Amino acid sequence: MLxxxxxxxxxxxxxxxxxxxxxxxxxxxxxxxxxxxxxxEGEGRLVSAIVDRLIPxxxxxxxxNDAGCAVYIDRQLAGDYGSxxxxxxxxxxxxxxxxxxxxxxxxxxxxYRRGLAAITRYVAEKYDGKAFGDLSPDQQDSFLTxxxxxxxxxxxxxxxxxxxxxxxxxxxxxxxxxxxxxxxKDMVSWKMLGFPGARYDYRDHVSKHNEPYPHPPxxxxxxxxxxxx
Amino acid sequence: MRHSLALLVTxxxxxxxxxxxxxxxxxxxxxxxxxYQAILGDCAACHTKPGGQPLAxxxxxxxxxxxxxxxxxxxxxxxxxxxxxxxxxxxMMRTGIGHGGKRLYPAMPYPAYTKMxxxxxxxxxxxxxxxxxxxxxxxxxQLPFPFNIRFSLFGWNLLNFTEGTYQADPSRSDEWNxxxxxxxxxxxxxxxxxxxxxxxxDQEGQxxxxxxxxxxxxxxxxxxxxxxxxxxxSDDIVxxxxxxxxxxTIASGPMAEAIENSTSRMEDADLAAIATYLKSxxxxxxxxxxxxxxxxxxxxxxxxxxxxNCSACHSADGKGAMPLFPALSGNQIVQQGxxxxxxxxxxxxxxxxxxxxxxxxPSMPSLAWRLSDKQVADVLTYVRxxxxxxxxxxxxxxxxxxxxxx
Numbered sequence: 001m002l003x004x005x006x007x008x009x010x011x012x013x014x015x016x017x018x019x020x021x022x023x024x025x026x027x028x029x030x031x032x033x034x035x036x037x038x039x040x041e042g043e044g045r046l047v048s049a050i051v052d053r054l055i056p057x058x059x060x061x062x063x064x065n066d067a068g069c070a071v072y073i074d075r076q077l078a079g080d081y082g083s084x085x086x087x088x089x090x091x092x093x094x095x096x097x098x099x100x101x102x103x104x105x106x107x108x109x110x111x112y113r114r115g116l117a118a119i120t121r122y123v124a125e126k127y128d129g130k131a132f133g134d135l136s137p138d139q140q141d142s143f144l145t146x147x148x149x150x151x152x153x154x155x156x157x158x159x160x161x162x163x164x165x166x167x168x169x170x171x172x173x174x175x176x177x178x179x180x181x182x183x184x185k186d187m188v189s190w191k192m193l194g195f196p197g198a199r200y201d202y203r204d205h206v207s208k209h210n211e212p213y214p215h216p217p218x219x220x221x222x223x224x225x226x227x228x229x
Numbered sequence: 230m231r232h233s234l235a236l237l238v239t240x241x242x243x244x245x246x247x248x249x250x251x252x253x254x255x256x257x258x259x260x261x262x263x264x265y266q267a268i269l270g271d272c273a274a275c276h277t278k279p280g281g282q283p284l285a286x287x288x289x290x291x292x293x294x295x296x297x298x299x300x301x302x303x304x305x306x307x308x309x310x311x312x313x314x315x316x317x318x319x320x321m322m323r324t325g326i327g328h329g330g331k332r333l334y335p336a337m338p339y340p341a342y343t344k345m346x347x348x349x350x351x352x353x354x355x356x357x358x359x360x361x362x363x364x365x366x367x368x369x370x371q372l373p374f375p376f377n378i379r380f381s382l383f384g385w386n387l388l389n390f391t392e393g394t395y396q397a398d399p400s401r402s403d404e405w406n407x408x409x410x411x412x413x414x415x416x417x418x419x420x421x422x423x424x425x426x427x428x429x430x431d432q433e434g435q436x437x438x439x440x441x442x443x444x445x446x447x448x449x450x451x452x453x454x455x456x457x458x459x460x461x462x463s464d465d466i467v468x469x470x471x472x473x474x475x476x477x478t479i480a481s482g483p484m485a486e487a488i489e490n491s492t493s494r495m496e497d498a499d500l501a502a503i504a505t506y507l508k509s510x511x512x513x514x515x516x517x518x519x520x521x522x523x524x525x526x527x528x529x530x531x532x533x534x535x536x537x538n539c540s541a542c543h544s545a546d547g548k549g550a551m552p553l554f555p556a557l558s559g560n561q562i563v564q565q566g567x568x569x570x571x572x573x574x575x576x577x578x579x580x581x582x583x584x585x586x587x588x589x590x591p592s593m594p595s596l597a598w599r600l601s602d603k604q605v606a607d608v609l610t611y612v613r614x615x616x617x618x619x620x621x622x623x624x625x626x627x628x629x630x631x632x633x634x635x
Contacts, residue, residue, distance in 0.1 A: 023578065025595050025597070199537065215536065218537045225529075226537070227530060227604075228607050
């Protein structure tokens with residue numbers, strides 16, 4: 001009886017046509033413009049400075065911060081990603097293998113809050129009270145290199161190498177993800193790579209070998225050439 | 230004596246019983262014929278609410294004059310037509326004057342039903358008396374003043390209505406006459422497909438040349454090649470009406486409903502008759518359109534929008550992939566004088582007709598979240614003027630109008 005009840009609670013039967021509703025769509029919500037949603041001003045400055053070293057401006061592209069990576073990370077931390085609200089977050093907490101990804105207890109927003117505070121403290125103690133953003137690019141690079149190599153012990157027991165991994169991953173996500181999420185401004189990384197964007201049909205091009213794909217990239221939100229002049 | 234009396238009684242009973250059995254069979258025949266008339270007339274289209282009890286009253290019809298709600302036509306005594314007589318029903322179908330002399334609004338297509346034969350109307354009545362009665366009070370007349378004054382219909386009828394059953398044209402075949410009877414009578418095709426005068430009556434000389442309704446455009450179904458169905462064979466028409474899927478197009482909107490509830494359930498011979506009649510309608514459309522040049526800014530933007538939003542299914546050359554993805558090249562529905570139907574499809578999406586022959590009805594997603602009104606206008610301008618298509622450009626205000634129609 002109980003089984004029957006459970007079954008009917010979860011099972012749905014459709015007859016006739018497939019279910020369909022006019023004017024329905026479930027598109028991603030574009031990020032809201034303006035200031036930080038998760039970061040404090042200090043945290044925002046620190047993350048902006050870090051992403052500018054992870055993706056420095058050069059002849060290939062604008063910098064990580066100019067591409068919107070810090071804004072991307074901020075909006076992600078303020079949303080479902082930051083609070084792990086769509087993940088199982090109860091114990092037990094085991095180390096896991098690298099392929100299993102992050103298995104720790106603190107969620108990303110907690111990790112960032114503690115990690116950024118630890119970096120701020122570490123840098124201030126080592127460089128006469130300076131902030132990370134005030135260091136020279138070489139000093140910044142050397143700090144980040146050491147952090148990645150696990151040769152820096154951050155205060156408060158923060159795992160520097162693990163935190164660096166988070167920031168690097170999230171920066172790449174922001175740089176390469178659809179602009180609707182705040183990064184990859186004007187599809188800068190897609191133009192750099194020649195990635196055609198949110199398309200799913202190439203039948204007219206599969207037989208054209210050794211020819212560059214001719215069309216500009218398109219975002220979920222559209223493309224520049226959709227506007228008639 | 231006793232014995233012969235018993236025999237006599239038995240004989241007498243037989244004499245009484247036999248005609249009675251014969252009439253029960255006749256009545257059953259009549260009811261099933263009447264049920265078929267209800268399919269031909271597609272009563273359910275208006276008188277059954279989506280998901281509601283059969284024939285117990287429909288969803289409001291948005292007319293240019295205001296909302297009208299199709300009444301409950303189940304045989305419920307108080308709220309349906311249970312208190313009507315067969316004669317009253319016939320008078321209503323013939324003249325638009327219902328029970329108690331109440332005049333019906335011509336949203337009820339009595340100007341078409343008047344053509345139905347006595348026998349078909351009487352069969353339909355017999356069928357309606359057997360439908361499950363449902364208690365459901367419907368306030369049909371929700372029009373604003375002065376249209377809510379039913380007496381105004383007296384004048385309307387004088388000007389716009391000719392009473393009379395269909396008169397066969399002896400110079401034509403039986404099949405043609407059957408088709409004409411169905412199209413102009415029970416099928417009431419002109420209710421949607423003939424443009425309306427300012428009074429809401431069929432325009433003279435514009436029979437089946439296409440008309441707007443409820444945010445859609447019921448296309449021209451006369452013999453022209455450009456906007457009409459001149460290029461369709463009789464078989465194409467039959468297949469479309471039976472399955473909802475034509476050689477280039479898939480029915481959507483109100484026509485998908487008409488196909489699901491009515492034409493897909495018609496007898497093949499009747500569909501063939503309809504096709505024969507429609508194919509005989511002349512190609513007298515003088516309207517020809519020249520395609521916009523490809524370097525028009527709207528065409529350039531439209532092409533980019535088409536490539537990024539439409540071409541994956543409808544293909545870059547507009548040929549689509551039937552029977553799943555309609556062809557747009559040479560498709561009449563995108564080249565009508567009014568862009569309402571393609572605008573509706575792009576803004577709100579659409580699900581094709583679901584029929585026994587085509588049970589997995591494909592659907593098109595709504596793109597209103599992604600495209601601005603101007604972008605919808607430009608992509609439709611492109612579709613209407615590419616691959617041999619030609620039709621007037623679509624404006625932002627056309628799109629706004631369709632957006633507000635829903």
